[in-house]
Structure formats: structure tokens, C-alpha cells
Amino acid sequence: xxASIITIGDEILIGQIIDTNSNYLANYLDKxxxxxxxxxxxxxxxxxxxxxxxxQLNRVDVxxxxxxxxxxxxxxxxxxxxxxxxxVLVENETVFAHVKALIxxxxxxxxxxxxxxxxLVPSKATVLFNALGTAPGMxxxxxxxxxxxxxxxxxxxxxxxxxxxxxxxxxxxxxxxxVHKTIVVYGIGESLLxxxxxxxxxxxxxxxxxxxxxxxxxxxxxxxxTGTDKLAxxxxxxxxxxxxxxxxxxxxxxxxxxxxxxxVIEKLKAEGLTIACAESCTGGRLAVLFSEKEGASAFxxxxxxxxxxxxxxxxxxxxxxxxxxxxxxxxQVACEMAEQARQKFQSDIAVATTGNAGxxxxxxxxxxxxxxxxxxxxxxxxxxxxxxxxxxxxxxERTISRALELVYKEILKK
Amino acid sequence: xxASIITIGDEILIGQIIDTNSNYLANYLDKxxxxxxxxxxxxxxxxxxxxxxxxQLNRVDVxxxxxxxxxxxxxxxxxxxxxxxxxVLVENETVFAHVKALIxxxxxxxxxxxxxxxxLVPSKATVLFNALGTAPGMxxxxxxxxxxxxxxxxxxxxxxxxxxxxxxxxxxxxxxxxVHKTIVVYGIGESLLxxxxxxxxxxxxxxxxxxxxxxxxxxxxxxxxTGTDKLAxxxxxxxxxxxxxxxxxxxxxxxxxxxxxxxVIEKLKAEGLTIACAESCTGGRLAVLFSEKEGASAFxxxxxxxxxxxxxxxxxxxxxxxxxxxxxxxxQVACEMAEQARQKFQSDIAVATTGNAGxxxxxxxxxxxxxxxxxxxxxxxxxxxxxxxxxxxxxxERTISRALELVYKEILKK
Numbered sequence: 001x002x003a004s005i006i007t008i009g010d011e012i013l014i015g016q017i018i019d020t021n022s023n024y025l026a027n028y029l030d031k032x033x034x035x036x037x038x039x040x041x042x043x044x045x046x047x048x049x050x051x052x053x054x055x056q057l058n059r060v061d062v063x064x065x066x067x068x069x070x071x072x073x074x075x076x077x078x079x080x081x082x083x084x085x086x087x088v089l090v091e092n093e094t095v096f097a098h099v100k101a102l103i104x105x106x107x108x109x110x111x112x113x114x115x116x117x118x119x120l121v122p123s124k125a126t127v128l129f130n131a132l133g134t135a136p137g138m139x140x141x142x143x144x145x146x147x148x149x150x151x152x153x154x155x156x157x158x159x160x161x162x163x164x165x166x167x168x169x170x171x172x173x174x175x176x177x178x179v180h181k182t183i184v185v186y187g188i189g190e191s192l193l194x195x196x197x198x199x200x201x202x203x204x205x206x207x208x209x210x211x212x213x214x215x216x217x218x219x220x221x222x223x224x225x226t227g228t229d230k231l232a233x234x235x236x237x238x239x240x241x242x243x244x245x246x247x248x249x250x251x252x253x254x255x256x257x258x259x260x261x262x263x264v265i266e267k268l269k270a271e272g273l274t275i276a277c278a279e280s281c282t283g284g285r286l287a288v289l290f291s292e293k294e295g296a297s298a299f300x301x302x303x304x305x306x307x308x309x310x311x312x313x314x315x316x317x318x319x320x321x322x323x324x325x326x327x328x329x330x331x332q333v334a335c336e337m338a339e340q341a342r343q344k345f346q347s348d349i350a351v352a353t354t355g356n357a358g359x360x361x362x363x364x365x366x367x368x369x370x371x372x373x374x375x376x377x378x379x380x381x382x383x384x385x386x387x388x389x390x391x392x393x394x395x396x397e398r399t400i401s402r403a404l405e406l407v408y409k410e411i412l413k414k
Numbered sequence: 415x416x417a418s419i420i421t422i423g424d425e426i427l428i429g430q431i432i433d434t435n436s437n438y439l440a441n442y443l444d445k446x447x448x449x450x451x452x453x454x455x456x457x458x459x460x461x462x463x464x465x466x467x468x469x470q471l472n473r474v475d476v477x478x479x480x481x482x483x484x485x486x487x488x489x490x491x492x493x494x495x496x497x498x499x500x501x502v503l504v505e506n507e508t509v510f511a512h513v514k515a516l517i518x519x520x521x522x523x524x525x526x527x528x529x530x531x532x533x534l535v536p537s538k539a540t541v542l543f544n545a546l547g548t549a550p551g552m553x554x555x556x557x558x559x560x561x562x563x564x565x566x567x568x569x570x571x572x573x574x575x576x577x578x579x580x581x582x583x584x585x586x587x588x589x590x591x592x593v594h595k596t597i598v599v600y601g602i603g604e605s606l607l608x609x610x611x612x613x614x615x616x617x618x619x620x621x622x623x624x625x626x627x628x629x630x631x632x633x634x635x636x637x638x639x640t641g642t643d644k645l646a647x648x649x650x651x652x653x654x655x656x657x658x659x660x661x662x663x664x665x666x667x668x669x670x671x672x673x674x675x676x677x678v679i680e681k682l683k684a685e686g687l688t689i690a691c692a693e694s695c696t697g698g699r700l701a702v703l704f705s706e707k708e709g710a711s712a713f714x715x716x717x718x719x720x721x722x723x724x725x726x727x728x729x730x731x732x733x734x735x736x737x738x739x740x741x742x743x744x745x746q747v748a749c750e751m752a753e754q755a756r757q758k759f760q761s762d763i764a765v766a767t768t769g770n771a772g773x774x775x776x777x778x779x780x781x782x783x784x785x786x787x788x789x790x791x792x793x794x795x796x797x798x799x800x801x802x803x804x805x806x807x808x809x810x811e812r813t814i815s816r817a818l819e820l821v822y823k824e825i826l827k828k
Contacts, residue, residue, distance in 0.1 A: 010625055011625060015438070027429025027430075036427040038456050039427065071604050109606070112605060153630075155630060194486045211424055287701070288699055288702055291719065291721050303719040304718050304729075305691075314760070358708075
């Protein structure tokens with residue numbers, strides 16, 4: 001079954017916001033078993049909405065449209081729906097009661113004309129109840145295509161998709177399973193990887209699609225297949241993907257889009273080790289990565305963000321003379337930061353970052369882009385120097401990658 | 415001048431990655447003065463690419479296409495370009511020399527057939543040099559429409575846009591100025607806000623477009639206009655937007671899409687105040703917000719992420735009996751955390767977070783979703799309790815918002 005996604009909103013076309021709704025819907029519809037043939041972002045204009053709906057008519061089975069619904073005057077979708085389906089707006093009692101309750105009981109004010117208009121829906125529409133807001137979703141069919149319109153506010157849209165839309169789609173369609181398996185290969189370019197895999201790729205079963213997704217420092221390989229027997233497809237993809245480690249000489253780090261930090265955390269947990277961090281130029285990002293998932297307290301003892309030089313001395317306990325002798329961006333300071341963090345937080349491993357992320361020089365004479373990452377564990381203490389260029393954001397990102405790689409190596413030493 | 419954006423890649427259609435390239439291009443082309451009429455994401459298939467190109471032909475002046483270029487076998491764009499422009503691929507000497515140098519000098523290996531193919535471009539194309547990678551961009555014209563194809567790897571694509579594409583577009587088009595002004599109103603719903611602004615909205619000049627962008631807890635209002643006299647448009651929009659504060663009774667917090675943390679940081683800098691933080695459930699995110707922009711050392715002294723209870727006692731200096739008496743998620747602990755952070759980092763204001771983000775209960779008896787935010791300054795110390803529900807990610811996000819709001823209030827007390 002085919003699906004397409006339309007998002008309405010000038011805020012997307014001028015680049016003011018990133019269209020995360022389409023990504024959510026694509027992921028969700030793919031998991032349900034639809035083949036998404038295109039995603040289209042268009043302007044808040046009657047003409048653009050009509051043209052986009054005509055484009056999808058009989059091209060796909062389901063079109064999910066977000067945005068263009070809400071109480072204010074820039075909302076046009078309902079009128080376009082009436083024209084497109086030759087329908088009229090009528091007040092829906094359930095929606096009206098819900099809007100009234102929400103406004104009067106929750107916001108403690110009388111319901112307005114604008115609010116009342118929210119309860120108007122095309123008479124032929126199946127209403128998709130919006131428990132979390134005032135604008136309802138709706139579904140109408142023309143010829144072979146279902147058109148579904150949802151509000152653009154992400155949490156309202158998701159609520160309707162999961163509670164209201166999913167059962168309706170499952171009822172109407174017999175869907176297949178889309179299965180994807182991803183393997184991430186670090187430290188090797190796309191073309192070299194493709195050479196290593198050339199013969200393997202030529203022998204892939206015809207039902208399996210392969211895609212290369214290169215990004216800085218890594219290539220993700222995705223295998224995809226579709227069918228009615230989910231277990232059989234998973235087995236087929238796993239067999240293919242398991243052949244890869246013996247074909248590439250580089251280190252394979254992760255399956256299924258696990259991030260570097262996921263891999264490090266899994267390894268820490270598997271080995272029963274704890275970690276702490278002392279951060280300067282990374283400003284708390286390592287702590288965020290270690291703490292954001294549930295169950296972090298099992299391995300993450302804590303961290304310090306000693307941004308000011310005085311904090312490195314007074315709070316973290318780096319020796320003043322070390323900083324005076326070697327400067328705040330130095331191997332020695334990175335080592336002391338790691339050692340102090342390990343001792344203060346009583347962790348098995350500690351990682352520290354100190355560097356000059358730029359764009360201008362900070363408290364140190366070090367060049368912009370120079371970073372030291374320090375590691376302390378019972379195996380000893382050391383620091384590595386990196387020259388990470390510019391801009392600032394890149395220096396911070398790369399420092400995080402290098403720090404996670406060093407932590408990973410330290411765990412493997414055990 | 416009209417533009418459209420096409421991204422090629424199944425990874426977008428299955429929701430594996432968020433299409434940030436389109437957002438970057440939309441923002442960039444809007445700033446250059448183009449009107450972006452649509453953004454389209456399509457599959458890695460010859461048929462889909464051809465159909466999308468035909469759709470844009472003579473519909474817009476410029477189409478920017480990303481993805482579908484690269485050394486591996488799933489790349490089809492160049493072949494489709496040859497068909498579409500009735501052209502053939504030829505080896506480009508400059509590109510070949512660059513690819514050769516990159517592979518041989520940087521990667522230290524002999525150039526392969528796959529690499530060599532990267533230097534093939536349609537004979538009629540204007541080549542857009544890719545200094546940061548092997549796949550070049552290219553530009554061809556058919557009828558009234560320029561088609562530009564760029565590699566999908568974001569940093570390579572951006573490099574080509576900024577260095578190579580921009581001068582070519584400026585040379586070929588006389589562009590107008592698109593100006594946008596945004597005001598963010600917190601704590602008021604879209605429909606009530608629309609009522610307050612109803613008369614003002616009816617009197618907006620015809621050349622000014624208004625859009626409401628609601629999200630959780632705030633509404634962004636955007637005014638947009640286009641023309642040849644940038645200063646005059648800016649003045650017009652500013653006049654309109656300046657009327658808003660007197661029309662809404664709620665607190666206006668930010669102009670031009672400034673985030674809450676931007677507003678707080680500007681206020682800290684304006685008042686010459688310094689800040690520190692002690693974080694438990696927010697795991698370092700406040701520190702990241704305070705430290706991520708250049709010049710952070712002027713106001714951000716540092717932070718502690720005391721995730722484990724023992725770290726709160728041993729490292730931050732919260733009294734053991736306070737935790738034992740009141741539990742780790744309590745008003746008293748939030749206050750002590752803030753006080754200890756303020757004292758240790760010697761800051762004017764300190765903010766602390768302790769809570770149970772869920773989904774399961776942690777070291778405390780507090781309900782899932784219960785959070786305390788503590789504030790310490792020379793005006794005194796206090797903490798506020800919040801019940802922030804679930805899921806975990808929402809609790810963390812909301813805690814950040816509440817913490818920034820309390821810091822803002824504390825600065826205003828001065």
C-alpha cells in the first residue's frame with residue numbers, strides 16, 4: 001500500500017522550522033507497512049493545497065496532511081477539503097463539547113467564535129478526535145485515495161495518529177512488513193567500502209535493497225526488504241548483514257543506528273563499570289549523553305562543567321601551578337581534570353575535555369581548534385591532543401566523538 | 415524568482431533520518447531572495463527523479479536537488495540528468511585531479527574505478543566544485559529552469575552552496591528581499607491571542623503576511639514581506655510588530671525566534687551577572703545551554719552534574735542528613751544544591767534541578783514526574799515543586815523551561 005505525506009506551512013518553506021512531523025509520519029507509516037512514495041511541503045495557500053491533493057489522488061492509497069488547521073485566519077485546509085470533496089462544514093457535537101470543556105474548564109474563560117469554528121468539520125468526514133487540543137483531525141475518501149488531515153502541532157498530531165488513525169488504517173488495509181537493518185562502519189570512506197563489498201553486493205537476493213548513507217567519519221549501510229513473513233525477512237537480512245564483518249577490515253562499531261554513546265554505554269553496563277566526566281569545551285554534553293537514557297544511575301556517577309579557569313582550580317581541584325606552567329589547554333591539565341573527576345566521583349573511568357573551541361582565543365595560548373581529551377582509570381592516566389579546526393560547533397562535536405572513542409578503548413583494556 | 419527543493423533518498427522516506435538539507439536550503443534560498451514554492455522528498459529511483467524534475471520544469475526558476483550523487487551503486491542522478499538534458503557524461507579534468515589528490519594524498523591509496531567515475535559529469539553542465547568531498551555539484555538549464563544537483567552529505571552540500579552556487583545565482587538573477595520578523599508570546603493560546611489581535615490583523619498592510627505558529631506553551635507570530643527596499647520593509651514590519659505589546663496582556667518574551675536560554679543569557683550579560691548550576695535530572699543540559707555559544711566564559715562559571723546520590727553528598731556538598739530526612743527529590747535538597755553550587759563556583763546566581771524523570775522510580779520516593787528547581791542568589795534561596803508528567807523526555811524539557819524562567823525572574827529582582 002502506498003502513502004504520501006504533505007506538510008502545509010510557510011514556516012517550513014522559508015526554513016524557519018525543520019519539518020519533524022514528516023519524519024515522524026514517515027517512520028510511523030513505514031513501521032505500519034506502507035511504502036512512502038513522496039513527502040511534499042507546500043505553502044499555506046488554497047491553490048497549493050488543492051494542487052497537492054490532486055497530485056496524490058489515485059497515486060497513493062493514503063495521504064496524510066499536517067498543518068493548515070487551527071483557530072486562526074491563516075488556516076485554509078477545511079475549506080479546501082469541502083471544495084475537493086464537494087462537501088459542506090457542519091458542527092460536530094462531540095468536538096464542540098470537547099472544545100467547550102477545554103476552554104471553559106481548563107482555560108477558565110468563555111468559548112469564543114474562533115473556538116466554536118474548531119468544531120466545524122466536512123459533513124462526510126470521519127472525525128479523528130484530538131484529545132490534546134482543539135483542532136480535530138479528519139479523514140475522507142475520494143476514488144481510491146484516503147485523505148487524512150491532522151493539526152500541525154507535533155504532540156497533538158502524534159496523539160491522533162497513535163490513538164485514532166492507526167486502528168482505522170489497520171481496519172482498512174492489509175499491510176506488509178517493512179524491515180530495515182543498519183550497520184554502521186566507522187573510519188572508512190564510501191567508495192573503499194563499496195569496493196570491499198562489491199562481490200557481496202552483487203550476490204544480494206533480489207528482494208533485498210542496499211543503501212549507503214555516508215556522513216562525516218562513518219558510513220551507514222542499510223538493508224531493506226518487504227513481505228508478509230516478518231520473521232523470515234528479519235532472518236534473511238541478518239544473514240546478509242552478518243557476512244559484512246569478515247569483508248571489511250575496519251572496526252565495526254554499531255548495528256541498527258546505535259550512536260557512539262549508545263555503544264559505549266552498553267559496553268560500560270556489560271562490564272559493570274562506572275564513569276564520570278570533567279568538561280570544559282564540551283560544556284556538559286558528555287554528561288547529557290551519559291545521563292539522558294533511563295537507568296543512567298547504574299553507570300554514570302556524575303560530571304563537572306568547569307568552564308571558567310577558576311572553577312577548574314577551586315571546584316575540580318586542578319593545581320594552579322599546573323595551569324600556570326602548562327596553560328589551561330594542555331595535556332597536563334586534561335590529565336589532572338580526569339584524575340580529579342575519577343577521585344571525586346569515585347568512578348572506574350573518568351574522561352576530561354579541555355580545549356579552545358573558538359572562534360576567538362580563550363584563556364589559553366592554544367590555537368583555535370586545539371583540544372585535549374584526558375582519560376583516567378586504574379590502568380593509568382593519559383591525554384591525547386587533537387587539532388579539530390573550525391567552526392566552534394564542529395570542534396565540540398568532534399571532541400565528543402574522540403572522547404567516546406577513548407572511553408571505549410579504555411573499557412576494552414580491562 | 416521561484417525556487418523548489420528536491421531531496422532524493424529512501425532514508426528520508428522511511429523516516430530513518432530527518433531531512434535537514436531541505437531546511438538549510440530553504441533558509442538559504444529565502445535569505446537570497448527566492449520564493450520557495452515547494453519541497454519534495456522522493457525515492458532513489460530513476461522514475462521518481464525524472465518525474466520530479468519534469469514537475470518543476472518551467473514551474474520555478476531554480477530547482478536545487480540534493481542526494482543521489484556519490485561513488486556507490488545506488489546513485490542515479492547523473493544518468494537521469496543525461497537523459498533529461500539529452501547529454502552524455504564526460505570526465506572533467508579539474509574534478510579528476512581533485513579526486514585523485516584527495517584519495518592518493520589524503521587517504522594514501524590508489525584511485526579506484528569507483529573514484530574515477532566521480533569525475534564524470536554531463537558535458538553541458540556547469541561544474542560546482544566540491545572542495546570537501548569527491549562528488550561535484552552541477553548546474554544545467556532547460557527551458558526557463560536551472561537544475562542544480564548537489565551531493566547529500568550536509569557539510570559538502572553547504573560548502574558548495576556557499577562558495578560555488580551563490581555567486582552563480584546572484585549573477586543570473588535580480589533578487590528581491592524576503593524579510594521576516596517574529597515575536598514569541600508565552601503562556602497564551604492561539605485563539606485567545608487571535609482575538610486580542612483581531613482588529614490589528616484586519617488593519618495590516620496588504621503587503622504584510624501574518625502567520626501563527628503555535629507550540630506547547632507559546633505562540634510565535636511571524637510577519638513577512640518582500641520587496642526591493644530592504645530597509646523600508648524592515649521598518650514597516652517593525653512598526654507593525656511594535657504595536658503588539660500593548661494589545662496582549664501576557665508577558666512577551668522574545669523577538670526573532672530567540673530561545674528562552676538566549677533571552678536569559680542576554681539578560682545575564684546586560685546585568686553583568688554570573689551563573690552556575692547543579693543538575694540532577696537535567697543531566698548537564700542547563701550547562702550545555704549556558705556554554706554552547708561563544709563568549710560563555712563571561713557569565714557562566716560552571717556546573718555540576720551530580721547524578722548519583724553519593725555525588726550530591728561527596729562532590730557537591732549536600733548534607734547527608736538533608737537527603738535522609740527529606741529524600742533526594744525535595745525542596746530542601748534543591749535549595750542546598752543551589753547554595754552549594756553558588757558557593758563553590760562563586761557565581762551571582764545558581765540554579766539546581768532534582769527530580770524523578772521516570773519512567774521508573776529512582777533513588778527517591780517522589781512520584782514519577784516530580785521535579786524541584788532551586789535558585790540561590792544574594793536575594794536568598796528557594797525552590798519550586800513541579801509535577802511534569804511523562805514521558806521522561808518531556809519531564810527533562812519542561813524542567814529546563816521552568817529553570818530558565820526562574821533564573822529570568824531572579825535576574826529581574828535585581
